[in-house]
Amino acid sequence: MSIVLSDSKELDSVQVIELYKKNNWSSADKPNELLNALKNSHGLISAWDKDKLVGLANAISDGFLVVYYPHLLILPDYQGKGIGRMIMDKLQEKYKHFHQQILVADGNSVEFYAKCGFEQAGKCTPMWIYKGAEHD
Numbered sequence: 001m002s003i004v005l006s007d008s009k010e011l012d013s014v015q016v017i018e019l020y021k022k023n024n025w026s027s028a029d030k031p032n033e034l035l036n037a038l039k040n041s042h043g044l045i046s047a048w049d050k051d052k053l054v055g056l057a058n059a060i061s062d063g064f065l066v067v068y069y070p071h072l073l074i075l076p077d078y079q080g081k082g083i084g085r086m087i088m089d090k091l092q093e094k095y096k097h098f099h100q101q102i103l104v105a106d107g108n109s110v111e112f113y114a115k116c117g118f119e120q121a122g123k124c125t126p127m128w129i130y131k132g133a134e135h136d
Contacts, residue, residue: 027071042063045087
């Protein structure tokens with residue numbers, strides 16, 4: 001398996017929606033909004049096995065001080081093969097000089113992000129207004 005990373009915002013919409021559905025993300029139910037959100041992200045990295053989209057992550061940023069990583073998804077059959085780490089390394093390379101890199105980790109992803117250098121944000125409590133159902 002030879003994975004190639006891309007920073008192009010031109011993605012196959014069918015493959016993007018399939019990636020989100022296979023990971024049970026509710027944003028797949030809003031395909032137009034999801035695709036527009038990804039295209040308008042400050043940073044977007046996708047992972048490819050030949051012409052198959054196997055993962056992606058995006059970044060939202062003010063462009064100078066703060067970057068937030070809202071999405072990182074890998075097709076289930078490709079998880080555990082280092083692809084997520086490759087994508088995060090690429091994003092962190094782009095934003096390494098930023099004052100603050102932020103994300104919200106839940107469940108099993110906490111351990112993964114700790115391996116990428118993230119740590120719990122002091123006594124901060126993540127808060128949101130959320131319209132999905134997968135994070136009860």
